[in-house]
Amino acid sequence: MTWEPYTRAQVERIVEEQLLQCTPEQAAMFEQHRVPLRLAPIERYGKDERVFVVAQRGKEVLYWEDVEEGFNTSPIDESGRILEHWCSQDELTHVMYRWIHGHNDGLRRGPAS
DSSP: OOOOOOOHHHHHHHHHHHHTTSOHHHHHHHHHHEEEEEEEEEEETTEEEEEEEEEEETTEEEEEETTTTEEEEEEBOTTOOBOOOOOOOBOHHHHHHHHHHTSOOSOOOOOOO
């Protein structure tokens, strides 16, 4: 079986399904920062690829990492390029918890290199 990138419809479905698992406070946080899905460039292990951004808070985006099948956050540059490639497999509820409480849960070890 060959890996295929997720489609816009698949990512939209994942977001909607995982929003149902969020607390009302987490869902409100997501809706406050939600953006129309857009593809953003990211470098993965020296290769230029694209991932779907689903939310943005200032210069930080929330994106669906379709290789790891989880949500990740990263700063972006002025062009919208994702600057840090993470390999987390976080659910939406986990990222919203960190955004609400303004801290890291200790599980992130650093961007993939």
